[in-house]
Amino acid sequence: MKSSEVRSQKSEFRVIVCVKVVPRPEEVKVDEATMTLSREHVRSMMNPPDFYALEEAISMKERMNQPVEVMVITMGPPLAEPYLRVALMMGADQAVLITDRAFAGADTLATSYTLAKAIEKLGADLVVCGEESSDGATAQVPPGIAEWLNWSQVTYCKTLTLSPSPLAGEGRGEGRLIAWRELGPIEEQIEVNLPAVVSVTVGSSTPRFLSEERMVWAQTTPLVKWTLKDLDVDTALIGLTGSPTRVEGLKRVKTPERRRQRIEGTPEQQAAALATLLR
Amino acid sequence: MKAAVPKKKAPGKVVWKKDIPLKIKTKASPKAEIWVWLEMDGETLVTVGAELLGKARGLADQAGMLVTAIVMGHGLSRPADEAIRGGADRVLVMDHPGLVPYTTTPYTTLMAWAIQKRRPEILLMGATHNGRDLAGRLAVRLKTGLTADCTDLELDPATGLLKSWVVGFGGGVAACIVCPQHRPQMATVRPGVFPVSPRHATGGELGLREGVLERVEVGALVNPSEKVLQRHRKEQKDITQAKVLMIGGRGVQGRFDLLHELARQTGGDVGATRVAVDAGWITREYQIGQTGVVTRPETAVVFGASGATHFTVGIEKAKTVIAVNNDPGAPMFDQADYIVVGDAVAVMTALQRELSAVKIP
Amino acid sequence: MKVRELVRAAQFGEPVDLQTVWRCTTCRACEASCPHGIPIVDAVLKLRREAWKVRGEPAALSNVLWGIHQDGNPLRLPPSQRMAWARDLNIGTTEKTDEILLYVGCTASYDRRAQKITKALVKVLRRAGVLFGVLGEEEPCCGEAAKMAGHRAYFEEVARDAIRKIQATQVKTVVTVSPHCYDVMKRDYPGLGAEFTVLHGTEYVAELIRQGRLAFTKPVPRTVTYHDPCYLSRGHGVIEPPREILKAIPKLRLVEMADHGTLTWCCGGGGGRAYQESLPNERLADVRVRQADAVRAEVLAAACPLCVTHFEDSAKVGGSTLQVMDVMELAAQALGENPKI
Numbered sequence: 012m013k014s015s016e017v018r019s020q021k022s023e024f025r026v027i028v029c030v031k032v033v034p035r036p037e038e039v040k041v042d043e044a045t046m047t048l049s050r051e052h053v054r055s056m057m058n059p060p061d062f063y064a065l066e067e068a069i070s071m072k073e074r075m076n077q078p079v080e081v082m083v084i085t086m087g088p089p090l091a092e093p094y095l096r097v098a099l100m101m102g103a104d105q106a107v108l109i110t111d112r113a114f115a116g117a118d119t120l121a122t123s124y125t126l127a128k129a130i131e132k133l134g135a136d137l138v139v140c141g142e143e144s145s146d147g148a149t150a151q152v153p154p155g156i157a158e159w160l161n162w163s164q165v166t167y168c169k170t171l172t173l174s175p176s177p178l179a180g181e182g183r184g185e186g187r188l189i190a191w192r193e194l195g196p197i198e199e200q201i202e203v204n205l206p207a208v209v210s211v212t213v214g215s216s217t218p219r220f221l222s223e224e225r226m227v228w229a230q231t232t233p234l235v236k237w238t239l240k241d242l243d244v245d246t247a248l249i250g251l252t253g254s255p256t257r258v259e260g261l262k263r264v265k266t267p268e269r270r271r272q273r274i275e276g277t278p279e280q281q282a283a284a285l286a287t288l289l290r
Numbered sequence: 291m292k293a294a295v296p297k298k299k300a301p302g303k304v305v306w307k308k309d310i311p312l313k314i315k316t317k318a319s320p321k322a323e324i325w326v327w328l329e330m331d332g333e334t335l336v337t338v339g340a341e342l343l344g345k346a347r348g349l350a351d352q353a354g355m356l357v358t359a360i361v362m363g364h365g366l367s368r369p370a371d372e373a374i375r376g377g378a379d380r381v382l383v384m385d386h387p388g389l390v391p392y393t394t395t396p397y398t399t400l401m402a403w404a405i406q407k408r409r410p411e412i413l414l415m416g417a418t419h420n421g422r423d424l425a426g427r428l429a430v431r432l433k434t435g436l437t438a439d440c441t442d443l444e445l446d447p448a449t450g451l452l453k454s455w456v457v458g459f460g461g462g463v464a465a466c467i468v469c470p471q472h473r474p475q476m477a478t479v480r481p482g483v484f485p486v487s488p489r490h491a492t493g494g495e496l497g498l499r500e501g502v503l504e505r506v507e508v509g510a511l512v513n514p515s516e517k518v519l520q521r522h523r524k525e526q527k528d529i530t531q532a533k534v535l536m537i538g539g540r541g542v543q544g545r546f547d548l549l550h551e552l553a554r555q556t557g558g559d560v561g562a563t564r565v566a567v568d569a570g571w572i573t574r575e576y577q578i579g580q581t582g583v584v585t586r587p588e589t590a591v592v593f594g595a596s597g598a599t600h601f602t603v604g605i606e607k608a609k610t611v612i613a614v615n616n617d618p619g620a621p622m623f624d625q626a627d628y629i630v631v632g633d634a635v636a637v638m639t640a641l642q643r644e645l646s647a648v649k650i651p
Numbered sequence: 652m653k654v655r656e657l658v659r660a661a662q663f664g665e666p667v668d669l670q671t672v673w674r675c676t677t678c679r680a681c682e683a684s685c686p687h688g689i690p691i692v693d694a695v696l697k698l699r700r701e702a703w704k705v706r707g708e709p710a711a712l713s714n715v716l717w718g719i720h721q722d723g724n725p726l727r728l729p730p731s732q733r734m735a736w737a738r739d740l741n742i743g744t745t746e747k748t749d750e751i752l753l754y755v756g757c758t759a760s761y762d763r764r765a766q767k768i769t770k771a772l773v774k775v776l777r778r779a780g781v782l783f784g785v786l787g788e789e790e791p792c793c794g795e796a797a798k799m800a801g802h803r804a805y806f807e808e809v810a811r812d813a814i815r816k817i818q819a820t821q822v823k824t825v826v827t828v829s830p831h832c833y834d835v836m837k838r839d840y841p842g843l844g845a846e847f848t849v850l851h852g853t854e855y856v857a858e859l860i861r862q863g864r865l866a867f868t869k870p871v872p873r874t875v876t877y878h879d880p881c882y883l884s885r886g887h888g889v890i891e892p893p894r895e896i897l898k899a900i901p902k903l904r905l906v907e908m909a910d911h912g913t914l915t916w917c918c919g920g921g922g923g924r925a926y927q928e929s930l931p932n933e934r935l936a937d938v939r940v941r942q943a944d945a946v947r948a949e950v951l952a953a954a955c956p957l958c959v960t961h962f963e964d965s966a967k968v969g970g971s972t973l974q975v976m977d978v979m980e981l982a983a984q985a986l987g988e989n990p991k992i
Contacts, residue, residue, distance in 0.1 A: 036459040037729045056721055146459050149438035154426030164394055166423040194419040200519040217710040220717060223804040255435030255472035261465045270627040281630045282640035289556050540967055565968050581928040599762045621763050
């Protein structure tokens with residue numbers, strides 16, 4: 012499908028949602044000889060926490076007093092395309108696939124750099140991410156993007172309230188963001204300047220299912236596809252070259268079946284064994 | 291030492307940090323340093339800090355390195371002492387009211403500044419919410435490698451590199467990560483992975499550790515662009531956060547008093563199957579399963595539940611499942627690591643007695 | 652559950668009580684007694700379709716649809732585990748020459764109680780010498796949960812995919828375990844391009860008995876009452892075949908409970924209700940268990956995985972000693988399989 016151009020309306024509040032397509036964790040295979048992940052016959056899925064990010068962004072279209080545009084982007088291989096279309100069916104307005112072999116092998120430093128460069132080129136007022144990805148689970152990309160862009164960051168948000176000032180001319184990203192953060196047993200309300208990068212917690216909302224009216228359009232509308240030449244990046248900072256960390260050893264940890272070990276004896280004896288387990 | 295005020299950046303304009311070189315090689319120093327960031331929760335040190343100090347001390351002794359703790363907050367004399375007692379050779383204290391509570395901007399700026407001044411080899415941080423908030427940004431500020439949620443840390447005897455072991459893909463894959471050239475080598479570790487430093491725990495014996503306390507003047511740099519409006523403990527019942535769950539099904543015959551006690555004794559919470567909730571033994575926010583909540587505790591102890599699929603989907607992700615049921619053929623036993631065939635009430639009573647006899651730390 | 656109020660409100664464009672819309676189990680009891688023959692279930696499903704447009708859907712059903720979309724099943728269990736039930740059974744994928752394609756369905760594949768029903772049916776088919784296969788891990792969801800949730804467009808997408816995969820096997824007859832899969836395959840699939848015949852497990856097994864391919868040799872000396880699953884009896888008139896199977900079992904005493912046949916009650920699992928919470932005083936399954944107790948049955952038999960799981964829960968809570976079994980489990984027992992009752 013031909014790649015299309017990005018549509019931009021300066022009067023719209025643009026929210027960019029970064030999503031990731033990940034392998035299903037229970038199917039992941041490791042080639043211990045080459046120390047790489049085997050992608051063959053492994054089903055993929057959208058990173059589950061990203062649904063909450065999408066829901067948060069799309070619900071802003073309903074909540075805010077001005078036009079909001081939701082753009083979904085991902086850095087990944089071509090197989091990510093149908094997942095971007097799922098986001099469009101949920102309610103996103105435009106999708107951008109950032110794909111190039113040169114970006115492969117990136118750790119979180121190089122990934123956040125590449126995404127930040129794409130966001131810089133697209134222009135946005137707010138970036139929303141899931142709290143972490145189900146594969147690496149580092150939660151480093153959202154703060155990383157914020158740092159590359161020199162924007163505010165708020166991680167582990169469960170609600171967001173925006174008070175953007177009217178956007179005048181080309182000044183993107185004015186106004187304040189108030190977020191409630193979910194910090195385990197503590198909750199915190201924090202206010203930061205826009206533009207900002209936020210990560211949203213799992214369970215912060217109920218991700219809406221596909222909208223019937225959007226299904227046909229989303230399947231056929233052209234997506235924007237950017238490769239290396241479309242982004243103004245320093246090649247020393249992308250992909251494997253731009254990754255300070257590398258994997259030295261990799262092994263499959265079989266998700267163990269339950270042990271099913273019997274504890275025998277009188278209730279007192281069983282209780283003693285349980286007490287040991289509980290310490 | 292006094293911190294320099296950074297240049298103000300024009301708002302809305304993206305500035306690329308070209309002033310920091312991409313690779314920071316460690317300067318030759320008398321002794322290389324392992325830094326541990328100690329997070330504060332109000333006036334107390336968050337426990338993971340003590341865990342990391344213990345680990346850092348072990349690594350440092352192995353390789354002839356120094357351990358420096360860095361603690362930021364307000365009212366830090368006691369924490370600084372604890373840091374030395376816990377294994378640090380030096381504590382950098384950044385004490386300022388503006389540093390409570392944690393906010394991203396000043397913490398990142400201060401850490402980055404201190405690290406660029408002192409060039410540590412390794413930086414360890416607890417993978418708490420704010421630890422991850424800070425580590426992710428700091429690693430990019432410093433253009434260095436960060437390995438998250440390590441389950442173990444080693445120093446390679448040949449190369450001197452930090453080897454960080456991590457688990458990914460929901461626990462399905464274990465990897466050893468290194469950061470060969472960039473410094474500091476950063477790693478975050480979840481609370482509870484390493485034991486609390488033995489020195490720290492035993493208190494009395496250590497007393498006489500010596501260390502250097504260095505107060506850092508930070509006033510000018512503490513200028514958070516964030517504003518914390520409120521901060522408090524959550525009110526709503528939320529059993530999904532519990533590390534230990536004591537769960538009751540039909541077989542507990544209403545004895546949720548025992549379950550509450552067991553939960554209290556183990557620092558956990560109570561859960562219930564739908565049958566127990568329907569019977570009126572406990573309210574619905576404790577219900578676990580397909581039409582209740584999905585939990586992922588370290589340990590789930592399930593008393594008197596047969597193990598129907600609509601319930602077990604709520605505890606599948608538990609690390610360890612212990613099941614007690616008087617029916618040896620209960621499907622619940624297929625989903626358990628430890629099987630106790632017996633009367634739920636009898637076992638709960640015995641367990642409660644057993645736990646009250648020995649204190650759990 | 653005021654059906655008349657609901658339909659009137661919809662007719663006159665008045666605000667509809669969403670609670671009522673979602674409470675419906677689509678059991679068609681109202682349709683059976685409606686003097687005007689109004690397709691009430693269709694109306695309810697259309698109202699549900701409208702509810703999605705204003706985000707009036709229950710969160711539980713949103714989750715169910717994401718399950719079908721992401722995991723291939725409403726229970727949100729991994730696709731790679733769909734054939735776990737068949738681990739020791741050595742069941743092959745379908746061959747062109749198979750007599751039937753056994754369409755297992757999501758509940759019967761993944762729910763641990765329901766898996767026993769599936770295994771029992773497999774044993775019965777094997778004893779009758781039937782050549783059959785399954786679609787395996789790639790078996791698609793039939794989409795019934797999506798239809799009942801009211802998301803028509805997504806249901807059709809799922810259904811078309813299922814039809815494509817079933818027809819690719821070139822097997823002309825599909826046998827289902829669940830009356831729910833059966834319902835959409837009979838009602839909706841032909842209009843979406845399906846050209847295969849669909850039978851419920853009990854219809855097929857009753858036919859095997861009639862053809863002499865199956866003979867029950869082991870007596871099952873129990874008093875059994877049979878609950879008609881609402882989708883089977885009122886939905887499709889499949890009332891006699893399960894009874895034929897039970898009557899063919901030696902020493903089995905079949906007694907009828909109140910409200911049997913087309914007067915049956917829903918167990919509470921229909922219409923997407925299986926995935927949602929119902930208040931204790933609204934549990935239809937509780938009533939059925941009491942009715943079974945009232946005729947002094949030892950076993951309450953059903954022919955639906957949802958009915959079986961619902962009744963077992965109710966029996967447990969209510970302290971009944973009633974044993975809940977699927978017709979297929981009784982049949983397997985009468986063939987000498989399944990020693991444990």
